Each structure stands twice: as C-alpha cells, then as structure tokens.
Amino acid sequence: MKLIVNGKEVSLDSKLTVSELLVNQHVKMPEMVSVELNGRILRRSEFGTTALGDGDAVEFLYFMGGGRGTDGTTN
Amino acid sequence: MRPETAAIHAGFVSADRSGASAVPIHQTVSYAYPTAEEIAAVFEGRAPGYIYTRIANPTTSALEATLTDLEGGIGSIATASGMAAIASVAMGLVRAGDEIIASAGIFGGTVSFFENVLGRFGVRTRLVDAGDTDTFGRAVNERSRLIFIETIGNPRMDVPDIRAIAEIAHRANIPLVVDSTVTTPVLIRPGEFGADLVVHSTSKFINGHGTAIGGAIIDTGNYDWSRGPFPDIEQLSKSLGRLAFLSHLRNLICRDLGGCPAPMNSFLMLQGLETLSLRMAKHCANAESLTRFLSDHSEVSRVSFPGLPDSPWFERARRQFGGRAGALLTFSLGSKERAFRFIAALRLAKNLANLGDAKTLVIHPSSTIYHEFGPAEQQQMGIEADMIRVSVGIEDFDDIQKDFQQAIEQSSRI
Numbered sequence: 001m002k003l004i005v006n007g008k009e010v011s012l013d014s015k016l017t018v019s020e021l022l023v024n025q026h027v028k029m030p031e032m033v034s035v036e037l038n039g040r041i042l043r044r045s046e047f048g049t050t051a052l053g054d055g056d057a058v059e060f061l062y063f064m065g066g067g068r069g070t071d072g073t074t075n
Numbered sequence: 076m077r078p079e080t081a082a083i084h085a086g087f088v089s090a091d092r093s094g095a096s097a098v099p100i101h102q103t104v105s106y107a108y109p110t111a112e113e114i115a116a117v118f119e120g121r122a123p124g125y126i127y128t129r130i131a132n133p134t135t136s137a138l139e140a141t142l143t144d145l146e147g148g149i150g151s152i153a154t155a156s157g158m159a160a161i162a163s164v165a166m167g168l169v170r171a172g173d174e175i176i177a178s179a180g181i182f183g184g185t186v187s188f189f190e191n192v193l194g195r196f197g198v199r200t201r202l203v204d205a206g207d208t209d210t211f212g213r214a215v216n217e218r219s220r221l222i223f224i225e226t227i228g229n230p231r232m233d234v235p236d237i238r239a240i241a242e243i244a245h246r247a248n249i250p251l252v253v254d255s256t257v258t259t260p261v262l263i264r265p266g267e268f269g270a271d272l273v274v275h276s277t278s279k280f281i282n283g284h285g286t287a288i289g290g291a292i293i294d295t296g297n298y299d300w301s302r303g304p305f306p307d308i309e310q311l312s313k314s315l316g317r318l319a320f321l322s323h324l325r326n327l328i329c330r331d332l333g334g335c336p337a338p339m340n341s342f343l344m345l346q347g348l349e350t351l352s353l354r355m356a357k358h359c360a361n362a363e364s365l366t367r368f369l370s371d372h373s374e375v376s377r378v379s380f381p382g383l384p385d386s387p388w389f390e391r392a393r394r395q396f397g398g399r400a401g402a403l404l405t406f407s408l409g410s411k412e413r414a415f416r417f418i419a420a421l422r423l424a425k426n427l428a429n430l431g432d433a434k435t436l437v438i439h440p441s442s443t444i445y446h447e448f449g450p451a452e453q454q455q456m457g458i459e460a461d462m463i464r465v466s467v468g469i470e471d472f473d474d475i476q477k478d479f480q481q482a483i484e485q486s487s488r489i
Contacts, residue, residue, distance in 0.1 A: 028122060028123050028124075029123040029124065031136070031140070032123055032136060033123070034149065034150060034318055036316050036317075036318075039316065041149040041150075041296055041316065041317050041318065043144070043147065043149075044085070044140065044143070044144060045076060045081075045085075045144065059316070061315055061316070061318050062120075062123040063150060063315065063318050063321045063322035063325045063326070064123055064124075064125070064130075064131045064136070064325065
C-alpha cells in the first residue's frame with residue numbers, strides 16, 4: 001500500500017490505522033501532532049479507528065510554537 | 076469517549092514516565108536541548124518541541140487537548156484570561172479600517188476591548204441586537220472581519236440563534252466567534268451549530284472554584300482559512316490547512332502579545348474540568364429552582380433567565396442547550412436602593428465580580444462591571460439600574476433560598 005506522507009510517497013507492507021502510522025513513521029511528540037487525512041483534520045479520538053487506504057494523503061502538522069513547520073517525522 | 080470521560084482522560088497524553096496519575100505541573104520557563112542543531116530545528120519549525128512557556132507548556136498542552144476534545148474542535152490555545160483569548164482572536168483577524176459585528180448584550184469587558192482598545196487602532200465595532208438575527212446581516216459590509224456573540228448574553232440573558240448567525244457570517248465569508256463561557260461544552264458545542272471559533276473564560280465554570288484566571292480559544296474546524304479575507308492566514312493555510320489560524324495565533328499573535336497561562340493555572344483548569352459535568356447539572360438545577368422562587372415572590376418585580384417558560388429565549392435555549400439554561404440570572408426588587416440593601420443583607424451569597432464559582436455570587440452590574448458606560452450605553456447593553464445578577468452556586472438549594480428570602484425581607488425595611 002502506498003501513502004503520501006507530508007508530500008512524500010511511503011510504501012507500507014500492511015494496512016495501518018493513523019495511530020499505527022504515527023509509530024511506523026517515528027513521529028516526534030505524537031501527543032502534539034495534528035493529522036490531516038485527505039485534506040480533513042482528524043479528531044484525536046479518530047486516530048485509533050481510522051484505517052488508511054491506498055493513495056491516502058497524510059500530513060503531520062504542528063502548531064505548538066517556533067516556526068510554522070509541518071514535518072515531525074525523523075525519516 | 077463520552078464528554079464526562081474525556082473531561083477526565085482526554086488531556087492525559089503527557090510523555091511523563093513517572094507514573095504520575097495527575098497531569099504534572101511543568102513549572103518551567105524554558106526547555107533545554109542537547110545540541111544547537113536540535114533547538115534550531117524547533118525554532119524553524121522543522122521539528123516539534125517546546126521552546127518557552129509563553130508559547131507552549133506541557134501542562135497547558137494537556138488542558139488544550141482536553142478542551143479540543145470536549146468542544147469537538149481541531150485544536151486549542153489556552154490563554155492567561157478570557158479577555159486574553161478574545162483579544163488574541165480579534166487581533167488575529169482585524170486590521171485598521173476593519174469592522175467587528177458583535178451582539179450588544181455581551182460582557183462589558185469585551186465591548187470595552189472592541190470599542191476602547193481596538194477603536195484606538197482604527198477598528199470599528201457595530202453592536203447589534205442578538206434577538207433580531209437579521210440585524211447581523213444588515214451590519215455586514217466589505218470591511219467586516221468577524222461576528223462575535225455569547226451563547227447567553229451576560230447579563231442581558233438573551234440567546235442568539237447561533238446556526239442562523241453562522242449562516243450570515245459564512246455568506247459574508249467571515250468567521251463566527253462564540254463565547255461559551257456561561258454554557259461550557261457541557262451545555263453546548265457551538266461548532267455543531269456552525270460556529271468557527273469558540274472562546275472561554277475558563278476562570279468561570281471550567282475552573283469552578285474561583286481559584287485561577289484563564290481563557291481558551293478553540294478552532295472548530297468549520298472555517299476554511301484558505302478562502303477568507305485574511306491574506307496572511309491564507310498563506311499559512313497552504314502548509315497547515317485548517318490549522319492555519321491556530322498557528323497564526325500561536326506563532327505570532329499570542330506569542331507576541333504574551334498572554335500565556337501560568338502552568339499552575341492550567342493544572343487547576345484541568346482539575347476543574349474533571350467535575351464540570353457534575354457541577355453544571357447542579358448549577359443549572361439550582362438556577363431553575365431559584366428562578367421559580369424569585370418569580371413567585373411578591374417583592375420581586377422582574378426575573379430574567381432563559382430557562383423560564385415565559386422568557387422570549389426559552390425555546391431557543393432548550394434547543395441549543397439540551398434542555399438546560401445555565402446558572403446565570405438577573406432579577407429586580409424595583410430600585411437600585413433595594414438592590415444595594417439586598418446585597419448587604421446576604422449572608423451566604425458573596426458580592427463579587429465573577430461567575431461560575433461553586434459559591435452563589437451576586438453583583439449589581441450597573442454600578443460595577445458597567446460603571447464606565449453612560450446610561451444610554453447601559454440601556455443598549457441591557458443593563459437596568461435596579462438589576463441584580465446572580466451566578467447560582469452548587470450549595471444545597473434550601474440554604475440558597477433561605478439566604479435570598481431573608482435578604483429580600485431585609486431589603487424592604489428602610
């Protein structure tokens with residue numbers, strides 16, 4: 001399955017929920033991240049129940065201070 | 076998670092590994108990084124992280140996460156006070172020459188900020204009658220940048236039609252800002268009625284005990300910041316989508332105005348949230364009982380409470396607030412002099428400028444909160460010279476009733 005994560009193509013071996021993707025992508029400070037899926041900001045309560053599908057576009061967004069960055073992944 | 080559960084658990088996402096069962100109070104000004112590269116990455120927004128408590132703080136983040144969940148929003152920013160929340164939202168949206176449309180019956184401090192502070196910077200505020208929804212539409216022009224209402228006007232006790240006013244705002248392509256301080260997320264999620272931004276004075280029912288000043292801004296996710304008359308926010312929306320306005324606040328407006336909450340106060344708000352639904356049920360029940368007592372009392376000339384069946388706001392309040400009407404009411408004993416004697420005779424209820432405390436509170440608005448407004452302005456804002464405002468507490472109702480009964484009796488003696 002292929003996703004677009006923060007504008008870059010990412011290949012996954014299996015289907016993941018948003019919560020699982022946060023772990024898979026080593027997202028920093030996951031308690032602070034906002035997740036936009038195909039243009040819609042998800043409620044935090046949806047992270048564990050939202051399964052990602054082939055071609056989905058996911059953005060990890062932060063508005064916690066400093067700059068106006070979007071990329072909290074380490075890879 | 077149901078709201079009662081979310082109020083207790085939603086914010087507890089701290090990375091703290093001590094096993095602490097309460098959200099830790101991060102009583103720190105700043106945050107250290109091992110390398111210059113790492114702190115630079117956070118400053119530049121290439122990596123998430125805390126920098127300085129004026130911008131963000133882990134205890135405050137837990138409060139923000141809880142409020143976001145309770146309001147069903149996409150994100151929140153906690154502030155030093157309710158006025159700091161309102162000031163930040165307004166200053167984030169307007170420039171010199173712009174206009175604000177606000178209902179006339181809102182908190183005097185908000186009117187003063189709009190007219191006396193923003194007025195100094197060339198921003199005009201048009202006050203309209205919240206009871207006449209069409210007046211909002213008539214006040215809109217190409218300079219309008221936001222509509223501001225309260226869920227229940229304090230102390231006018233009027234209840235605007237949030238959904239209809241949201242439609243007017245959206246037809247004008249501007250956001251609707253709703254102050255839900257007196258209703259809290261327990262009675263209404265304004266976002267479900269179309270509101271774009273929700274503000275709270277968390278010092279009131281959310282804190283619940285009169286122990287800390289605070290405020291909050293929640294973006295409901297309803298407004299598309301890429302299409303509004305706000306070029307700088309539109310620019311941010313290209314990378315941050317609907318989080319653009321919160322980023323604009325966090326990284327410019329709130330950061331530079333400096334109205335951040337103290338971590339200890341954020342902790343006290345989190346503690347208040349845990350019991351908010353229980354307290355609101357008791358506040359509202361006591362307010363209904365007190366309203367019935369006052370309405371039936373021969374010495375009381377007027378009672379204003381949206382939960383009264385003969386209130387012009389009764390049906391709308393029922394529809395918007397799930398059958399409850401809050402815990403704020405006003406009443407009159409016929410004259411300012413009797414109001415003063417009544418307040419002096421109270422033994423249990425306290426005479427002070429606050430609301431939403433566990434204790435029953437009273438105040439004479441005309442001579443206190445609104446003393447700087449002239450008679451004509453007070454009339455426009457719904458302030459009568461004989462009006463007493465009550466914030467009904469969560470004491471046993473019989474004790475509240477006895478206190479009001481004896482104080483009304485004493486107020487009739489000269």
